[in-house]
Amino acid sequence: MVVSKRMEPLIKGSSAIRMLFEEGKKMALEYGPENVYDFSLGNPSVPAPAIVNETIGRVVKESESLYIHGYMKNAGFDEVREAVAGYLNRRYGASYTMENIIMTVGAAGGINDILNIFLDFDDEVIAFAPFFTEYRNYVKMAGGNLAVVPADYETFQLNIDEFPMYVSEKTKLVIINNPNNPSGVLYSAETLDRLQTALEKAEEKAGHPIYVICDEPYRDLVYDGAEVPFMPDHIKNCLSVYSFSKSLSLPGERIGYTAISPKCDYISEVTAGITCSHRIGCVNAPSLLQLTIKECLETRPDLSVYDTNRKLLYNNLTALGFECLLPQGAFYLFVKSPVKAGKKAESSAKLVELGKKQHLLLVDGTGFGAPGYVRIAYCVDTAMIERSFAAFERLAAECAQLNG
Numbered sequence: 291m292v293v294s295k296r297m298e299p300l301i302k303g304s305s306a307i308r309m310l311f312e313e314g315k316k317m318a319l320e321y322g323p324e325n326v327y328d329f330s331l332g333n334p335s336v337p338a339p340a341i342v343n344e345t346i347g348r349v350v351k352e353s354e355s356l357y358i359h360g361y362m363k364n365a366g367f368d369e370v371r372e373a374v375a376g377y378l379n380r381r382y383g384a385s386y387t388m389e390n391i392i393m394t395v396g397a398a399g400g401i402n403d404i405l406n407i408f409l410d411f412d413d414e415v416i417a418f419a420p421f422f423t424e425y426r427n428y429v430k431m432a433g434g435n436l437a438v439v440p441a442d443y444e445t446f447q448l449n450i451d452e453f454p455m456y457v458s459e460k461t462k463l464v465i466i467n468n469p470n471n472p473s474g475v476l477y478s479a480e481t482l483d484r485l486q487t488a489l490e491k492a493e494e495k496a497g498h499p500i501y502v503i504c505d506e507p508y509r510d511l512v513y514d515g516a517e518v519p520f521m522p523d524h525i526k527n528c529l530s531v532y533s534f535s536k537s538l539s540l541p542g543e544r545i546g547y548t549a550i551s552p553k554c555d556y557i558s559e560v561t562a563g564i565t566c567s568h569r570i571g572c573v574n575a576p577s578l579l580q581l582t583i584k585e586c587l588e589t590r591p592d593l594s595v596y597d598t599n600r601k602l603l604y605n606n607l608t609a610l611g612f613e614c615l616l617p618q619g620a621f622y623l624f625v626k627s628p629v630k631a632g633k634k635a636e637s638s639a640k641l642v643e644l645g646k647k648q649h650l651l652l653v654d655g656t657g658f659g660a661p662g663y664v665r666i667a668y669c670v671d672t673a674m675i676e677r678s679f680a681a682f683e684r685l686a687a688e689c690a691q692l693n694g
């Protein structure tokens with residue numbers, strides 16, 4: 291291999307997702323797109339709100355092109371950072387200043403900035419299963435290792451009881467994602483307070499502060515009037531990572547921000563690090579989109595389609611005997627594999643395989659650190675969900691037959 295040894299496993303790992311995608315495309319050609327039920331990707335199915343597109347047009351028309359298209363401070367336009375800080379202060383009673391806000395290339399950009407700034411070679415980041423699969427790759431690329439606290443399979447809340455076992459002097463960061471991809475669970479204020487207490491003990495053991503990346507691209511995608519706790523109210527060393535990929539359906543535009551809690555230990559050093567000019571080679575977040583989201587901070591996503599899909603899938607799948615929690619946020623359903631097998635990983639792998647036979651594309655929970663479950667992304671056309679129920683029914687029958 292000509293690529294680095296560090297990248298080798300990442301390249302091999304990514305081909306599994308590519309294969310699923312390619313398989314879906316092949317199936318669509320063979321059986322017709324209306325007979326394939328692709329639940330694999332978290333790509334929003336709801337179009338970006340009209341105001342976002344109008345604002346892009348207006349920004350281009352009204353600003354001087356040199357200003358819109360030019361380099362700027364690495365942390366982003368001052369006026370945009372100021373607007374984000376003001377918005378968060380109004381919404382949550384927080385006390386951010388512009389200095390605490392760094393405009394990023396989506397949530398992925400924000401997370402990678404932090405990992406690269408904090409990690410020395412072989413340092414550790416702790417994630418709680420189930421977690422967004424890419425964390426493993428991001429941490430590896432930053433030279434660190436991901437330690438995974440096993441899932442609490444009853445609730446899919448943070449498994450704080452087992453967290454202390456994963457803490458060592460190498461622990462630099464913890465990463466949590468609320469609401470959660472893939473479980474759809476929302477971490478309660480009580481869970482977050484328990485995490486803070488556990489972190490204080492962990493810091494004593496590690497001998498240094500531990501910072502928490504609060505990855506929140508789904509913060510505004512919650513149902514039934516649920517409220518996402520404001521993380522810095524619960525977590526002291528809180529580095530909040532937000533993205534407009536899901537809330538404004540802009541994943542290809544790559545825009546988000548990191549908000550550094552003013553209560554963080556060594557705040558000046560942390561801020562200087564995260565704003566430093568070498569931020570993973572991308573210099574700054576896209577300028578046109580920064581100026582656009584500044585005008586759209588109060589815009590809320592239309593959740594009606596996701597909510598309809600969520601209830602439709604949950605009601606129908608549970609009626610077929612599948613077990614899952616009703617998601618409180620994001621747009622994923624995490625379903626327990628009914629296949630009896632010696633190991634949880636075999637059970638979910640088998641369900642994925644049987645699903646493909648019914649043209650259902652489901653993602654194995656093993657990659658999310660929760661073997662025995664599969665993820666269904668319901669950010670899809672409602673009509674496709676309705677068409678898929680006969681396939682799910684055949685899948686349930688096949689599982690029952692296999693279990694004997």
Ligand SMILES: Cc1ncc(COP(=O)(O)O)c(C=O)c1O
Nearest residue numbers: 332396397398422467471533535
């Ligand atoms: C939990 C989580 N974090 C981060 C990301 C990356 O988001 P972005 O497109 O903003 O980089 C995703 C995307 O699916 C995600 O689900």
